[in-house]
Each structure stands twice: as C-alpha cells, then as structure tokens.
Amino acid sequence: MVKPALVIEFGSGVSTIAIAEALRVSEGCLISIDESMNWSENTRRLLSDPARVVFIWAPAIGGFDYTLLAKVFSPKDKPELVIVDGPSVASRFSEPALRLYSELLSSQSICAIDDTDREQNDKAASQLAARFSLRKVDYGDPIYIHHKYSMLFPSDLSDGILLA
Numbered sequence: 001m002v003k004p005a006l007v008i009e010f011g012s013g014v015s016t017i018a019i020a021e022a023l024r025v026s027e028g029c030l031i032s033i034d035e036s037m038n039w040s041e042n043t044r045r046l047l048s049d050p051a052r053v054v055f056i057w058a059p060a061i062g063g064f065d066y067t068l069l070a071k072v073f074s075p076k077d078k079p080e081l082v083i084v085d086g087p088s089v090a091s092r093f094s095e096p097a098l099r100l101y102s103e104l105l106s107s108q109s110i111c112a113i114d115d116t117d118r119e120q121n122d123k124a125a126s127q128l129a130a131r132f133s134l135r136k137v138d139y140g141d142p143i144y145i146h147h148k149y150s151m152l153f154p155s156d157l158s159d160g161i162l163l164a
Contacts, residue, residue, distance in 0.1 A: 004080035011086020066096035093124035117148040
C-alpha cells in the first residue's frame with residue numbers, strides 16, 4: 001500500500017536490506033545513518049541494489065550529533081517512513097534527537113521504533129505519536145521474548161501495511 005519516495009533510518013542492518021529490496025519496486029530512496037562505518041559497509045555489501053541507499057556515517061561516541069544531522073535535511077524533507085533503531089551506544093531520544101524527528105515526521109508519516117521494551121524509547125514513541133496524531137501499535141518479537149518494537153501509523157492506515 002505504501003510506496004515511499006524517501007525513507008530515513010537511524011541505525012542500519014537488516015532493516016536496510018529489507019527496505020532497499022522494497023524500494024526497488026517503488027523507486028524510492030533510503031538514507032541510512034549509522035555510527036559504524038564498518039557496519040554500514042558490511043550492510044552495503046549485502047544489498048542487491050545499493051544504488052537506492054545513501055549511507056551517512058555519523059560517529060556516535062556519546063550518541064549521534066542530531067543538531068548536525070538536522071543540517072543535512074531540508075525543512076521540506078518529509079520522509080514517508082522513519083526508522084529509529086540507533087545509535088546502539090547512546091540514547092535515541094535526547095532532546096536534539098526529538099527535535100530532529102519532529103522536523104522529519106508529519107501526520108502522514110510511518111515511524112518504526114525499535115526497542116520499545118526500554119521505558120525511555122516507549123515513552124518517546126508515545127509522545128511522537130501524540131504530537132503527530134499517529135496511532136501507536138506495539139509488536140512483540142518472536143525470537144527475543146522480552147523485546148518489543150512499535151509502529152506509528154497515520155490514523156487512516158491499517159497496521160498491516162506492506163511496503164511495495
């Protein structure tokens with residue numbers, strides 16, 4: 001149902017590979033931000049069509065520099081999908097991070113937030129959902145019993161969306 005023209009993800013990996021495959025059909029583009037150049041390069045090597053993915057290496061000793069990253073995106077950049085799954089070494093929802101997500105999201109965005117079994121991530125997911133009138137749906141992980149992630153959907157979309 002959703003054919004995103006622009007996807008922005010914080011933290012690359014399996015999601016990068018899955019979304020890049022889906023974007024081959026829609027001709028969209030993925031911007032993948034990660035703190036590890038090696039991890040990004042390994043992920044890039046696994047892509048069947050790396051031309052649709054732009055990797056941004058953002059070293060994150062204490063977390064991404066979200067203020068600096070905000071300068072990369074134009075105010076008109078409103079991705080249809082935002083994925084928050086990084087950085088792995090620090091809070092994903094600092095005040096600068098929330099400002100950047102707030103600039104990127106809209107009431108028509110879909111946002112995937114990993115690790116909402118962590119209280120801070122779950123609280124931030126709820127705040128973003130409320131701010132943009134998005135519907136928050138929580139999912140469990142079939143492999144990691146205590147792991148949870150959340151999807152934020154526009155109210156007019158179902159939670160069974162497939163990227164195509």
